[in-house]
Amino acid sequence: MTLTDGRRPGSRGVAADHVSLRRNNLSVVLRHVRDLGPRSRARIAEETGLNKATVSSLVAELVERGLLREGSADSSRALGRPGLLVELDGTGVCGVGGEINVDYLAVSALDLTGAVVLEKRVPVDVAHLDPATTLDRFADLVQEAVAGVEVRGGQLAGVTLAVPGLVQGETGELKIAPNLGWGELSVAQEMRSRLGDPTYPLHVDNEANLAALAAYADLRQTEDEPVHDLVLLTGAVGVGGGVVAGGQLLRGGHGYSGEVGHMPVAPPGRTCGCGRTGCWETVVGLTALLHKATDSDDPVRDPSLDVEQRLAGITRRAEAGEARTLSALKDVGTWLGIGGAILVNILNPDVLVLGGYFAVLGPWLKEPLEKAIRERVIAPDGGGCRVVRSELGFAAAVRGGAQISLDQVFVDPTRIGVAR
């Protein structure tokens, strides 16, 4: 039996035994209700092919673990005694996500239904603080979120922290985060010790990967046609990419995939945070836009202000038709298209999602980007790729972090103890 844990499948399957069969069937029922909505035990049995007695026993166990609950009566039944609907229990379990980025720290908690329990972002000029101070402040913020979940009486499924840098797949070690100015650092270990060696799972992952997972979850809920392949572009000063391919996050051999910001597509110009020249992010990142659109003493350049406020300043100028701003946005959009077409040619996503600062300025970036995709992608009609703006804004990575912690519960519901 194969548990779809979102990681690479082994080449050989693992045969069914009774414990893993039970665990798998718990997962099947829980995901069935998540994906298709509240329904009766009888309907779950019908739709999954499991027999009714088994479904009843599985549902009972999931209710005990605080993952499902009895809902309203099933009004869809015309005849006979109405069955009770079972639905996801949002109150029992939460996942927490956190993010360290160039100019903010953020945190989010989601319940099992994906609803936001709490969310907070604090502007911090991380690039100009020493890592220890940043991690102290970050630990306080994460602790606040964990406490918020506990006050609510929920069990914590886990905490996943996003960093805008290279994170090694197996160990979660940060290798380098050029735009933070951070080198090799065990962020997970540093955070665990600051949080008092907690018992919940705590992981560190790449910011764009988590944002891509959040966008994927969001599109699954909002799109009519199922989307299984997407590329998410995110960032502000740095530019990151996250790829979902065939419904799975693409991580690469060592977890270093998605380093789109450093594609050498631009002519040698300004030096990149990574030390090279010609990197894509030197022509599409926020710094490039600010250099083109503003003078050096312009307040929108001030990293101590919240990035959304600063972008609101740019948006106001663009809406007012300010020529220098519009020209800078067009230039960034065109460069966005040149790199975007490369990604679409290689990955053929259903959707190219504009996240982070690209989402905010999307109304001005989208047209030159789509033009480049039509012109430069060899597959007919851009390979069917649509460009959409993420609705999640700068919350994408923290939501993805919370979600990935919750995903483990859907894969193996026995991770959560029976309700206290």
Add this chain to the structure above:
Amino acid sequence: MTLTDGRRPGSRGVAADHVSLRRNNLSVVLRHVRDLGPRSRARIAEETGLNKATVSSLVAELVERGLLREGSADSSRALGRPGLLVELDGTGVCGVGGEINVDYLAVSALDLTGAVVLEKRVPVDVAHLDPATTLDRFADLVQEAVAGVEVRGGQLAGVTLAVPGLVQGETGELKIAPNLGWGELSVAQEMRSRLGDPTYPLHVDNEANLAALAAYADLRQTEDEPVHDLVLLTGAVGVGGGVVAGGQLLRGGHGYSGEVGHMPVAPPGRTCGCGRTGCWETVVGLTALLHKATDSDDPVRDPSLDVEQRLAGITRRAEAGEARTLSALKDVGTWLGIGGAILVNILNPDVLVLGGYFAVLGPWLKEPLEKAIRERVIAPDGGGCRVVRSELGFAAAVRGGAQISLDQVFVDPTRIGVAR
């Protein structure tokens, strides 16, 4: 229970019933023996967690279907009655792959163990023939392979045909093959009617995708460390890419992934087969090399000669230290590195496999390619990516085609009827 059919997983699992449980366990046992080698029933039971009686029954059915056979006695047992080993039965089932490319047609048949049963490549100047004539000749060649399998007494698992162009994922329709000069064409339907509407499954797929699958199968057998993420570069005149990510072929939303040949990385120069300028294949493809290294009347440019003979001519000149040839190879290798670094930054493969003409000329291309990866990939040590030359040469796509037909048997052994 999830069958790992190599395509996208659904978001919800499919619950176990008895038929699918049996089918899955047949698949588990068959793949177990494929991946880990001949072994006794007792050992299979131990290693898979299935009970002994079940394993005996599964093995009996797989033997009946001609997929496993009794081998030699198990000499590893120190005590007790020696168990008989069971092993893959190579004689019962074959898969066939075919390929249409710019200057050849090819075909291959593999048995269930992956051993080559027959293989043939015919130089044909496809770009200068009309498609109907090419398909007639191709059908003759495929028919020859099918007959070869049948003469051997084997069952045909299926036929998969490779084309160097955009193939739509669901339908297998060819959308465009710029370097053949072919537009939209239902290659599968054309071939089925030429082959007399055969009963075996016949599919059409992208050449580089199939070559990547063949390289993946090959690396699984030859590498000490498991490789789950690779990028294969193939082609001659056109350049294609195939991506295996997390052990699965990356197809994209509509099957158009891997169009690496048209990344706009080169300065506007010669017009590409696709009509654009600046495409990667205009600076790394065989035509670019020939233009730099040879005069227009040079016999190595003659497409009516076998491509391996022509490349042997280039190789001889490079080995003799001919300056113009070496300079052209260095130039192509440097451009190969510029695009290669983009792929490695995005996909973080364990291995970048040089296939097609890049494999033949690998000794001269590898150094500038590896230099570019070291310099331009942001992850430490090129993200751990190694450059290797494919051992399969121009047979990669046909082997991959034969393999993908056989893979379906490993996923669902009941596709093969009981032995006649």
